[in-house]
Amino acid sequence: MNIVIVGHVDHGKSTVVGRLLADTNSLPQGKLEQVREFCSRNSRPFEYAFLLDALRDERAQGITIDTARVFFKTAKRPYVILDAPGHVEFVKNMVTGASRADAALLVIDANEGIKENSRRHAHLLSMLGIRQLAVLVNKMDLVGHDEKKFRAIVSDFEKHLAGVGLKAAYFIPVVGYEGENLASRSKNLGWYSGPTVLEALDAFNEPLALDGTAFRMPVQDVYKFTASGDTRRIIAGSVESGSAKIGDELVFYPSGKKSTIASLEGFPRARVAGKLVAGGTDGFTLSEQIYVGRGELAARAGEPAPQVGTRVKASVFWLGKRPLHSDKEYVLKLGTGRARARLESVLKAVDAAELRARNDAETVERFEIAECVFRLSRPLAFDLDGLTPATTRFVLVDDFEISGGGIIRENVTADSNKARSGQAGAKFHQKAALIIVNGEGATGVALKSLESTLTEQGRTVHVLEAPESKIAEHAQVLLEAGLVVLTAAVSTKLLGELKKRLPAHAIHSVTLDARDEHSVVRSILDETSA
């Protein structure tokens, strides 16, 4: 089970984890002595935190910079503890660790009390979908092990947690440095009768299996390893929820293409189970050779269908150094789908720590949590019911870097379609182009499939089927009308003529090999985007 430990800087997270490792005999021999020796050599008091803070800069500054993964075991089960940094500068590293956790420990210094990052981290845990939490009120030695101090923090923090939609399973008074109430009960805190930290960990529930919900498999890729003499065309991905077996009809979204599962595939073949199950990575082949590729979401006919949309309302948290701004285009990644996204409006923005709402915000600042509307460059498939988290969550990429995350709350595509049909004579939103499709996969059927996929992605497309002598002329007319024109491979002579009639930047060649249509689609969309 994955547990993240979060909270304000210096409140004692790494010390708690280090001491827990020491008290449960989870450290390699000599490790404690090594840290002891390091501390005395540098004339510093011994720090359990250095068992985790392994980087030179971390030790020099006595601060955690990046989340560490450490492993330990109780009689009940193995754990991965993610020791997150508490400094505001490293919130992105805290989010990285926390997003993989099944439960969280949040540490508050009894003496300093609730601070900015105690509140901010709690809010982010809630956004990341973590529902199991225990709060450790640490450094109880500094407040004379006083129950009243503890109670005051509990009652204040319970209010904040309720405000961000969380409830702590336990509040535990501890002295991390001395190991009090971590692996064993503290005599100094005799007034406390709840579980120790170790008992609290063992009391957390395993994450729910998602077998019972609708089948969802974001297509990661379609493989055909013809070069190695393998003719199977295998659809591969991780099953996020539900199950499916041979003979089941699948629908792929956003394209809406349908086919049935012909075979289940895995390696070694003998080990393939009778069905695809949540959490599994086996692939399958289809009985009809439809073109689907990365970015499609496979669902089962007869089960609740996912949403498809180009305009969504979402809750987002923003980590980027620059604010989330409507002037800029971002890449939104959801499941294996990917679209360019533009911020259309900010309905509400709240500081993650103070819960102060900003009225009429137009941008989302760093560490704010906001309700926004985004417009997407192409349709994506997603869910709203929250039953399959992976098909509801997305990240936003700003210039190569993941800068924010979010949860889709509402599909508002229909509203925008109405608005658009009102604009008379809207032009095609694309760059006209001639796409010459080369390669072994460039058959008439493949071109038709390419046409329909591009059409679904919002392009206005025509497949040229004129005799060779007419092709150049037709292409010119169609391009001037603003269309994206597809043609199969052309002779060198014809290419020469095309180059005379058409602007050079409007002619593109792509190679459609057997591997996937998808990368070709992606490059055509890029070449023809307005």
Place this chain on the structure above:
Amino acid sequence: MTHLDELESRSIHILREAYSSFRNLGMLWSIGKDSTVLLWLTRKAFFGHVPIPLIHIDTNYKIPEMIEYRDRLAREWALNLIVGQNKKALAEKTTFPDGTIDRLACCKLLKTQALKDTLTAQHFTGIIAGIRADEEGSRSKERYFSPRNRESDWDIGDQPPEFWNQYKTDFAPGTHLRIHPLLDWTELNIWEYIGREKIPTVSLYYDQGTGKRYRSLGCYPCTFPVESTAKNVDEIIAELRTGKFANVAERSGRAQDKDDGGTLETLRRDGYM
């Protein structure tokens, strides 16, 4: 789903994400147990195929049996194997075994430099490596997808975020990504998986009657066996479970880890795996 199933699924997911996102992808294969598990997972992810070239950095000081094993699997599993070597350092005898430099400098030349040269020559934009978080401190802080600049340097103080199952697959020209599908595996998980999947391994990991075996494989001048009579995978698993080594770091048989005050961080910031 068992814990091993979950580890397997996450690794396969990462391998496929890498394959879909990077055109020029390579995978480091040290012949050791971890990168061989990674190779096995690759065959699973791609349904029996290994569509990614494997890079072996040959320091010329590998134990001969490792090279035989490498060449046998390369044949049997139809691997596309690229062997990188720092021929200049070997020719000029600037190595630790030649007695001219210390261990750390030797690793830098025969491994890090050989690796960087191979990456540059082949224009790789993504490199998959089988490192694990439980091996040592700086690896415990790694990302699944970790950007490196043109010089392969690692900016460990400012790593980009990655969360849920979304990774850093967008990157600026000139940079490359290190991809680490095995971060969540422990040494015990690796052996349990080798046993479950019956993955072939080098016999150096097992006691051949001398009462010693290797726990981690490197170059012979800098790698020492541990006291153990474990003769097969099951005995190794039993040995690890009983906690015989619970108190000894896995790489304690690797001498280069100690030269720098017990940390690999220096090597790794500079591009070492």
